Amino acid sequence: MERGRGVLYVVATPIGNLADISERARNTLNTVDLIAAEDTRESGRLLAHLGVSARLVSCHEHNAESCCARVLEALGEGRDVALVSDAGTPLVSDPGYELVSAARAADFSVVPVPGPSALICALSAAGLPSDRFVFLGFPPRGQSQRLELFESLAAEPGTLILYESGKRAVATLRDLAAVLGERRAVVARELTKRFETFLSATPAALAERLEDDAEQRLGELVILVEGQRGEAAPDRAEQERVLRILAEALPLRRAAALAAQITGAKTNALYRLGVELELGGKG
Known part of the structure; x- marks a missing residue:
């Protein structure tokens, strides 16, 4: 009997605490034929914890073309595929856009299986306005490009949210201070893990705190800065x-x-x- 067309599931996975996996995500990972992972070693550890034995294929920014071809072939053969990132919701500052876009262009069903997201997790507990926000992903590594980005958003009234590595966090916070001044800001670290911390201060004060405390620079961080208050600055x-x-x-x-x-x-x-x-x- 000929199989129908497969479904691509976009599955959110825990960002730290493995107990945050949803029942639906667990069931989906257990039933698909193939799992496309950003890092097969990282995802392999989660799948082993969950007792999932589906075949893993690598799908990252450096092999997007071959990954798309392989997954589309599997979908065309009627096999279901799950897309996962290293942690959190796929496509949120992670590779995978090309695959989802290609699957939709080929008229395959793409089904989200929602769950953890570091930016939403941080925003929910930061104490900054959450009715409007702008997610920047990882900012540019070059200072001039970072400054240009922050200056373009100086008049944005929504909370600014970005990801940053601990190695570049101090420099990024200093650039935020130079452009945005004395706004409220939060650095969230080790979200959902044992040593989860939220530090609240101005960007300049947070830069000093992180520079003085190497532990607060471990891992990847979520940085949140309140938006422009009052009358917006000229464009x-x-x-x-x-x-x-x-x-x-x-x-x-x-x-x-x-x-x-x-x-x-x-x-x-x-x-x-x-x-x-x-x-x-x-x-």
């Missing part, structure tokens, strides 16, 4: 317009300082914008 187009006018008659540093008074933006950010726009002819 980049308005900042550029004001800066161009002032830079025609003034040295760039003076033009940036006056533009900051007019627009409410940071002087250093406006100076960098002027350099980027090559407005520094007058010094």
